[in-house]
Amino acid sequence: MHQFLAVDLGATSGRVAIGSIADGAISLSIVHRFAHEVIEDPSGSLLWNWDLIFSQVLHGLKEAAKVSKPISLAVDSWAVDYGFISSDKEIIGDIHAYRDLRNEIASKALIAKLGKERIYSTTGIQFLTFNTIYQLYASKELAEYISADKFLMLPDLINFIFSGVISTEVTNASSTQALNTSTRTWDKELIELAGINYSLFSKLHEPGTLLGTVTGYPELDGIKVVAAASHDTASAIAGIPFGNREVEAYISSGTWSLVGIESERPFTSEAAFAANVTNELGVEGTVRVLKNVTGMWLLEECRRTWRESGSDVEMAELIALAEAARGFQTLIDPNDPLFAPPGDMPKRIVDYCRERGLAAPSTPGEFAITIFNSLAHAYKKTLDEIAAVSGRKINLIHILGGGSQNDLLNQITADICGVTVKTGPVEATLFGNIAVQAISAGAVKDLAEARALIKNSFTSKEFTPR
Template identity: 60%
Template structure:
């Protein structure tokens, strides 16, 4: 049995796991979990608690060593956010969260100046105000930017801290809206048009590349760090046991819901641009054609508000309340920009409904069923858009991640989309992370073989439209 360490960082929590690869399956054991939240500093900047995140990752890796020295370790995380390094490769910037509003004005100005068609023709990335392109342009006035020699996305920033090696992995780089999706290389003409220094952009590497050995961390020294598909959704998609990917879609359900398909080629047509479809790179020369839908963030932010009011509701409790309020049928648009900000989510939803002249939710059950049913309706719209721009007919959906454990949402999705929904794996990101490491180590021959092992590693549940 061969052991690998997988570090998976999400926008509200992180995990460190051991992946054990046998001839029959891949076993995942989570040895360390931690929560983290975005913080606001004295300047009003919305940041990640980088010291907490890095310290917890180190704790998790050390815990993993109790079960033996691994073949390798790999890190995946959420997309678009970054840190700036100086000439000595030291982190010199704050690590901003994509939820920081600093990009709002920049987004409109830059898109207007360069043009949507020019930005999309090479990058194939959907227009979101927090993409790295707009974050970097917004940062140009900051002292740290003026002193920076390069930038690194979150997984590569951690890789650099652990090994001293500087490089950027392509699946996460593709989310920046600064990468040529056809060449799998930086779009230097666009970088120039945006007024960004070319030297900020490091060499690129593909999933499976060896980064280096951990050094300077005591007992952790000598662990081989390799690149997985470092965007967490890219790892999650690598962990899907597709039977016929030409007719299967996926929803990676967490803080965000990523709705899409796996393809061999990008689609950057006028129709794709009009639908704001994104083409993010995947492992082994694949492309993830998808669209972001604001996901469980809506319910998590409601929970955070209610906790501040001394009402601590769990997700299962809220889903149970929702199941008693199925008659409540008001719908919201999860991607409404006002829902991206932190705080007062119940009030934001209430005011949105009043503005649209629809009945606003009042009880916890009504808020929850409103959110879940609205997500299902958004999934239906997004699947239809993907079918239109790709010419594919989707016959089933794999729902991955934590949201796949909410049976009510799975059934609502099956009902709304009119097709079968299959759950899991819940830990698809960890499965994909470990699979890419095992392929790189020569233990699994290819991604198809890895997906067979993953299919043997969990029990899927099906939801039939009713």
């Protein structure tokens, strides 16, 4: 039996798991879960509680190490956010959250300076106001930017803390909109045109790279530190047991819904640019051709608002209420900037509807069905755009992640998109994280073999269009 430790950080929670390979399958044991959220400092900036996040990661790894014999550990997380490191190899400054409104101002300024065409021509990345290149541009006057030696994406920051190695993994680097997707190298010309200090960018490495070993944490010392496909979506896509990926798409369903296909090459044509399709890097030289759709963030924020007002509606109850409210047909655009910041989401949805003369939801069930229907329509629009750009005809959608447990949304998605939906794995990100470590360790030969193991490791449901 081969055992590995996986750290998976999402934008609202994190977990640490043990992955064990035996008997032709991968079994997962989640040892530790924790919640976290952004905090607002006195100036109004949105920050991550980094001390909390790292302390919980460390606690989880120590607990996992007590009950396993891990060969290595690897970390994946949400994309685009980063921390600065000084020349003395100290983390300096705060870890800003991607929903900070400073990024909207910076993105407009940098796009006006460089032009969208120039940015997209080499990066092939969807224009999102929080991409790292805009965050760095927004940081240029901060003391930590001025004094920093390097910046690292969050998984690489944890790898650095454990191993002392300063290096950036390419799948997450591609989300910065500062990497040439075709060459898998930093776009030095673009970075310098943006007026960002190129020396801040560290060397790059591919998923599966052995970075070093843990040092300075007695319970973990000597465990190998391996690079996962450190963008959590890249790990999740590595965890999909595709049948024929030429006709299959995926939706990684969580706070965000990442909708796309796996390809051998990027698509950066005029049509791809017009559709704002993104080309993020994947495992074994692949490219994740996709678009970000605001996902369960809408419902999560509704639930948070209701909890704060004394009404805690559980997800299972919300789904049942949504089923009962299926006659309510109002649609919203999940990607409207109005819905991006945290806050009173029910009020924002109502305001959106009233401004457009739409019937506004008024009950939790109506809010939930509005969100589910709107997501399914956004998925169809996105898949149609990607099919047109890539020339592929999609006849199956894999829905993975926590959102794949929502049978109502799965059925609505099959109905609206007009193709079969296949669920799982729910834990695709953990499976993909473990798979990359197993390949690095020589426990499995390649991604195809790892995906065969993953296929044997979970039970899927199918939803056909009605």
